[in-house]
Amino acid sequence: MGSSLNGSTGSVAVVEAESWWRKCFLLLWASAAAIKLLVASQLPLFVDEAFYWQEGQRLAPAYSDLPGLTAWLTRLGVELGGQHVLALRLPFLAIAAIIPWFVVRMSARWFGEVAGWQAGVLCLLMPLSGTLGLLAVPDVPMALAAVLCLHAVARLLRQVNAFNAVELAFGLALGALSHYRFLGVIGMGLMALLLLPQGRRLLRDSRVWMALSVGVVAWLPLLAWNADNHDAGLRFQLLDRHPWRFHLEGLFFLLIQPLMVTPLLCGLLWLVAWRGGREPGWSAPMRYFALAGGVSTAMIFTLGFFTDIERISFHWPLPGYLALLVAAPALLAGWSPRWRRLLWATMAMGLVAAMGYYAMAGSPGLRQSLADNKFYPRNFIGWEPLAVAVRDELAQMPEGSRLLAGSFKIGAELGFQLGDPDIAVLPHALNDRHGRTAQLALWGLIGDGRSEVPQLLVVNPADQRFRDLLARYHQLCEWFGPLPGPTTVSIDHGRQRFLLFRLPALSAPQPGPCVTPAIAWVDTPLPRQVVGDRLEVTGWAFKDGVGLRSVEVLLDGQPLQLADYGRALDVRAVWPASNDPQHPHVGFAAQLDLSAVPAGTHWLGLRLHGNDGSSEDWAQQRIELRR
Structure with missing residues (x-):
């Protein structure tokens, strides 16, 4: 009777836990969807989104930078909702809203209902996946393709049937239409299968090869475009944009991952990748999630020491992280309550920070506060x-x-x-x-x-x-x-x-x-320098072809004083091609009296007046006036 009572109490606790986590997921999913709609409606268009829109206005099977799907989705958005940033992003927001449900379904099927809802919450809170859909970029449909393939392969490891094979074929086709990088997702998935005995048996099934054949066919439009255009897209994606030589900047790629994923979750996911493939009692589908995610992230981290460092790439491990999220609750259950609470808290703060960055980019007042910061969102x-x-x-x-x-x-x-x-x-x-x-x-x-x-x-x-x-x-x-x-x-x-x-x-x-626009530089004061009531401003400025008539010092956009321009300062060692007729007399200096200016943050600028009658405002720099 005692055993029966304990079992009944345990079942009640599981049901209550499941109910609590389900409510958490639903509340968070609805809140995130509403917030993302609001932020996406105010966030200016990112430059890559604008080019995808431009491609979408000329529908084609493939383009120089990408397969066709991203451009098609932007066209669908503006056709349905008009020429507005939110309309353009709506298809991507909708796709991003689907992905956490697949994570819930996979985790619940193989690790239990409580784990399923927890995995969904992890997916919603992880900054990389939680902000997915705010931008109309190919990573959104590619992430959906990755989870479709994960879901299909896990089911195929348990039972090979037509439905699961069709799902795999659809996921492979969707990925092929999303990005060149999906080739890596396919390769890592196949490597994970080869590491499992059940996976090697699965790869001998003709129905699986039929699904893979559909995936291959989906690459034909992109291959045809490259065949017609001297492999320009392939050369760029595989050769031109990557140095393919070792560089230590790959360490930055590794160090930034805990910030993009949040530190404790990043540690948990790496733990899943390390232990999951050999965890006792785990079935083949369960081990597959860990192996697929682990192999994928490990290979991307390794390639980070040899590949492109100029463009943003911190989001590349996302498909691998999604696979690891499915299995993460199983290992999270072994953590102490204090560490679990700390993980949820840091993830919530990470998501708020990530959303806050995008919200800042959409707010002129907040954006100006970062005008002289490296995090200024210039491309928006x-x-x-x-x-x-x-x-x-x-x-x-x-x-x-x-x-x-x-x-x-x-x-x-x-x-x-x-x-x-x-x-x-x-x-x-x-x-x-x-x-x-x-x-x-x-x-x-x-x-x-x-x-x-x-x-x-x-x-x-x-x-x-x-x-x-x-x-x-x-x-x-x-x-x-x-x-x-x-x-x-x-x-x-x-x-x-x-x-x-x-x-x-x-x-x-x-x-x-x-005759060119003017070029200038302020030597003193330095950006963000603390200054007093008396301030000396020095620097140089020139305008090729005609020279400058005068340099005016601005404070907070308003003229403050005419500088003494024409001092001897030879900058031709740095600018040997310059043909300004006034070289080497291109230096300037001004003694400013700021005693009547309120203390605090101010912006120092220049207005450059050319001998041809032109007038150009140079970029401003922040100074701190203190008394």
């Missing part, structure tokens, strides 16, 4: 004010004037803002580094800017390194001749700065010496 910012300025400039130009973008980023973002996917783009190293040159050339949107009608050229000086800026300006002179004085669009204290040039109709470059 400035496109709406730029579009307003472009409309105003075009309204003042002859009818029929066309828009010309300095890089694919500007062309795609302005295209979305203006509803025009046909904005021409100049050649730029950015187009090459992001694998977009071949696609732009196929659309006939890339060239040297020659035009029979006037053009409005839009460039962003930050699209190249500062030391390469003058060379880029001189390249513009080669195409257009002397550049007219630009209109400056400055956002967030100049952290995002665009230059707009009204160009006449051109069949050949205009004659004359190369």
Whole structure:
């Protein structure tokens, strides 16, 4: 009787735990969906999203940078909801909302109902998966493809039937249409199967090979595109973007993972990867989750020492983490209550921080506070004010004037803002580094800017390194001749700065010496320097072709004092190509009296007046005034 009573009490406890975790999951899932809808509606379009939108306006089986699915989904979003960032992201938000349910289902089937709801909560709280869908990027459908394949393979390890094989085929096809990186997911999944005796038997089944054949067929559009375009996409994804030599920056990739996943969960997932494949009492499907996730993350961590370090890649291990999440509750149950509570708390804080970053990017006031910080979200910012300025400039130009973008980023973002996917783009190293040159050339949107009608050229000086800026300006002179004085669009204290040039109709470059926008540097004070009532501002500035008439010091965007410009300061050792006629007299200095200025944070800037009548505001820097 005592045994029966204990068993009954244990069953009640399990039912209560299941009910409690189910409520937690449902509440968190609904809250996360609502918050993501709100944030996604306010978050400006990321540059890659804008290019996927541009691709979606020209539906094709595949593109230079990706298979077709991401572009198709962006097109579906704007067709259903109109030309708005939330509409474009809605298909991705919907897909992201499905993924935690698959994690719940897999974990519940193999580890119990309580573990299933716990795995779902882990998936919702982990920053990498919890923020999934906020951006219209290929990682979203690729993550769904990964969990579909995981679900199908786990079921096939238990029973091979037509339904499970069809699910695997669908997942493989979805992944093939999502990203080149899904090849790695397939490879890691096959390696995990080969590590299991049951997996090796499964790979001898003809129904599994039929599913794999469907997955192979789904790659044909991408292979056909590459065959027709000299393997441009394959070369970029597999060769051009990766150095394929050892570099210690891979350590940064490893160190950032605990931040993206949260430290305790990261440790738990690595523990699952280490122990799960040989955990006593675990069935083949249970071990498969651990092996697939472990092999995947281990290989990606290893490749991090040999692959691309310029573009964001911290999200690459996500498919492996999703596999490990399925098995994570089984090992979490062995932790003490204190460590479990600490894990849930740190995950909640991590998700709030990740969501907060995206919310900050969508809030002009919060965003300005990071204007001089390395975490400033530059690739999200400035496109709406730029579009307003472009409309105003075009309204003042002859009818029929066309828009010309300095890089694919500007062309795609302005295209979305203006509803025009046909904005021409100049050649730029950015187009090459992001694998977009071949696609732009196929659309006939890339060239040297020659035009029979006037053009409005839009460039962003930050699209190249500062030391390469003058060379880029001189390249513009080669195409257009002397550049007219630009209109400056400055956002967030100049952290995002665009230059707009009204160009006449051109069949050949205009004659004359190369006239460029101004280039400047403030030597003192240093950024974020604490200053007093008396402040000396020194630096240098030049403007190729015509020189500068004066340099004006600004405080918080308002003119404060005219600097003493024309001091002897030779910068030609750093800028040997400069043709400013006033070299070496390009230094400036100003003695500022800040006694009437309130203490606190202020922004110091420059206004550069050219001898050609131009006027440009340079980027500002933060100073702290204390008394």
